[in-house]
Amino acid sequence: xxxxxxxxxxxxxxxxxxxxxxxxxxxxxxxxxxxxxxxxxxxxxxxxxxxxxxxxxxxxxxxxxxxxxxxxxxxxxxxxxxxxxxxxxxxxxxxxxxxxxxxxxxxxxxxxxxxxxxxxxxxxxxxxxxxxxxxxxxxxxxxxxxxxxxxxxxxxxxxxxxxxxxxxxxxxxxxxxxxxxxxxxxxxxxxxxxxxxxxxxxxxxxxxxxxxxxxxxxxxxxxxxxxxxxxxxxxxxxxxxxxxx
Numbered sequence: 001x002x003x004x005x006x007x008x009x010x011x012x013x014x015x016x017x018x019x020x021x022x023x024x025x026x027x028x029x030x031x032x033x034x035x036x037x038x039x040x041x042x043x044x045x046x047x048x049x050x051x052x053x054x055x056x057x058x059x060x061x062x063x064x065x066x067x068x069x070x071x072x073x074x075x076x077x078x079x080x081x082x083x084x085x086x087x088x089x090x091x092x093x094x095x096x097x098x099x100x101x102x103x104x105x106x107x108x109x110x111x112x113x114x115x116x117x118x119x120x121x122x123x124x125x126x127x128x129x130x131x132x133x134x135x136x137x138x139x140x141x142x143x144x145x146x147x148x149x150x151x152x153x154x155x156x157x158x159x160x161x162x163x164x165x166x167x168x169x170x171x172x173x174x175x176x177x178x179x180x181x182x183x184x185x186x187x188x189x190x191x192x193x194x195x196x197x198x199x200x201x202x203x204x205x206x207x208x209x210x211x212x213x214x215x216x217x218x219x220x221x222x223x224x225x226x227x228x229x230x231x232x233x234x235x236x237x238x239x240x241x242x243x244x245x
Contacts (some may be wrong), residue, residue, distance in 0.1 A: 008185045030058075047067055062103075077089050097127035121200045149162050173190055206209045
């Protein structure tokens, strides 16, 4: 996992304001999460705490956010200090989670796509499984492993571009370049196929794995028509996964 988020933490926080992240990513992920009222929740790769706070606002009883980036956790803790919600944050690696304090729901926005190998992916899935109570759920948004990003269309109209050079195979690096008003920034993740993910989930002990396509919020049509969204929806660069332990 080579992307260093510390120097780009504030830029990545602002990229959450791009319309596709509101009307597709957030809409679909929160719909899959459902009503978290009364649940204990762990948000992995929580970044600056966007989803962590949102889940707490929607009624979760106890929420923790973990991320590898000290810069991201600093932003999250600063937000908690300004607007206290009772959320706790810490720097931690999903691959090293213990089973000491299991939760009802574990969430991750863009975690698994940082695994470069099946072994790294397995370590992540094992840690996620350990974090959950029996019957607990894992819900995530991930780079879409079913889409060959070497042949993908341009997503520039949505505020970002994807680039994958060379042969499309396990471990192929994928660059995501986000365009903001003050300039672009790039993060890198990696390709592992659907079969690799399903094998890792099964070996980690998940009993059910469900793949979900992105859905478009009805509110998206207020400022953008269906033609605007067609490239994203026809060639979705992200997918959503729900697993039951």
